[in-house]
Amino acid sequence: MTEISEYKDVWVFTEIKDHERVDECALEILGKGREIADQLNESLVAIVLALDAEQYIPVIKEHGVDKIVYMSHVELKHYHEQIFTHLVFNLVENHKPSVFLFPSTEAGDALAARVAYRCRTGLVSDVLDIEINEESGLNLRNTEAFKPAYGGNINVKIITKTRPQMCTITRGTFQKQKSKKKDVEVEKVDYAYDTSNIKVKIVGTPTRKDKPSSKLSDAKFVIGGGHGLSSKENFDKLFELAKLTNGQVGGTRRPIIDGWMPEHLQIGISGEAISSELYIGFGISGAIQHVVGISDSKTIIAINKDPNARIFDAADYCVIGDANEILNGLLDYFTV
Numbered sequence: 624m625t626e627i628s629e630y631k632d633v634w635v636f637t638e639i640k641d642h643e644r645v646d647e648c649a650l651e652i653l654g655k656g657r658e659i660a661d662q663l664n665e666s667l668v669a670i671v672l673a674l675d676a677e678q679y680i681p682v683i684k685e686h687g688v689d690k691i692v693y694m695s696h697v698e699l700k701h702y703h704e705q706i707f708t709h710l711v712f713n714l715v716e717n718h719k720p721s722v723f724l725f726p727s728t729e730a731g732d733a734l735a736a737r738v739a740y741r742c743r744t745g746l747v748s749d750v751l752d753i754e755i756n757e758e759s760g761l762n763l764r765n766t767e768a769f770k771p772a773y774g775g776n777i778n779v780k781i782i783t784k785t786r787p788q789m790c791t792i793t794r795g796t797f798q799k800q801k802s803k804k805k806d807v808e809v810e811k812v813d814y815a816y817d818t819s820n821i822k823v824k825i826v827g828t829p830t831r832k833d834k835p836s837s838k839l840s841d842a843k844f845v846i847g848g849g850h851g852l853s854s855k856e857n858f859d860k861l862f863e864l865a866k867l868t869n870g871q872v873g874g875t876r877r878p879i880i881d882g883w884m885p886e887h888l889q890i891g892i893s894g895e896a897i898s899s900e901l902y903i904g905f906g907i908s909g910a911i912q913h914v915v916g917i918s919d920s921k922t923i924i925a926i927n928k929d930p931n932a933r934i935f936d937a938a939d940y941c942v943i944g945d946a947n948e949i950l951n952g953l954l955d956y957f958t959v
């Protein structure tokens with residue numbers, strides 16, 4: 624059995640999206656990974672599996688990594704549960720990283736869970752922060768991952784005592800840190816997977832036109848709606864306002880449950896994270912799962928009839944009032 628002290632280095636699953644770009648969330652995680660690696664005096668390693676993976680190396684090098692380990696193969700063009708799990712698990716077995724961080728994307732979440740199971744180690748999902756437990760001794764310093772629990776009412780600290788210590792992280796939780804190390808080591812690992820084992824065959828993948836035309840995460844002005852708008856009819860007015868103001872609509876999980884808004888517009892820990900210039904939230908309570916997704920916006924205006932609403936803790940401007948009245952007023956103002 625491998626001693627815990629034999630595990631070292633901080634790994635980040637540096638996901639490639641749509642076989643054309645490095646996932647933004649993975650780049651953000653590299654920023655945090657650099658911080659952790661420095662504290663542990665270990666290396667930061669980006670793990671890349673893609674078709675023509677070499678093309679992403681220059682971008683990844685700009686984000687403070689010490690090393691890039693990559694595999695390049697046509698079978699890695701799209702995420703495949705079986706292939707990626709097998710290959711990444713083998714990398715873990717061979718190199719024994721101490722910490723392994725994944726972007727909380729569809730592929731990242733699925734892969735992290737499968738690899739953690741195979742490694743018989745813990746996995747903390749959607750963490751808000753990661754610190755190093757300084758008391759555990761130099762060779763056995765554990766990470767402490769913080770995540771919301773009980774509907775966001777408390778943050779819990781989770782210490783993983785097995786290795787690797789694995790976490791998934793939502794976009795917007797950490798900041799990208801651009802810095803270039805002088806001698807970044809690049810290691811190509813040969814692709815080796817027996818395709819006769821494949822049980823799931825990918826017969827098609829969504830094309831760009833299947834996706835929303837513009838991404839919430841890139842929007843400059845986001846209009847957020849919550850359950851406080853009280854009906855679909857009222858909620859639809861957000862889309863009218865967005866049209867008039869060149870904004871984009873997003874919202875909490877509640878309007879999705881209510882059937883007022885499609886799922887891809889959810890903002891928060893299990894949706895998109897935004898970093899808009901301006902965010903206006905209408906009738907939103909301010910649950911941590913939502914606030915995590917808006918906290919990188921430059922200016923936050925919240926409208927809620929309850930003066931004690933938690934959203935006001937995150938807001939730059941707090942408007943205590945009826946969200947529907949204010950929404951109607953804004954529509955009148957911009958329609959004229």
Ligand SMILES: Cc1cc2nc3c(=O)[nH]c(=O)nc-3n(C[C@H](O)[C@H](O)[C@H](O)COP(=O)(O)OP(=O)(O)OC[C@H]3O[C@@H](n4cnc5c(N)ncnc54)[C@H](O)[C@@H]3O)c2cc1C
Pocket residue numbers: 774775848849850851852874875876877878889890891892893894905906907908909910911912913926927928929932944945946947
């Ligand atoms: C594992 C997990 C993941 C989750 N992920 C997400 C996520 O990614 N994103 C997300 O948003 N949520 C998420 N949630 C749900 C989250 O916990 C909250 O339940 C949700 O954000 C609440 O939505 P809301 O604020 O719209 O509704 P509510 O909590 O019902 O709040 C409505 C607010 O509107 C106010 N209000 C009522 N009427 C008016 C009015 N006329 N004018 C002004 N204000 C009014 C009320 O005072 C209240 O504050 C998650 C939950 C779990 C358990």
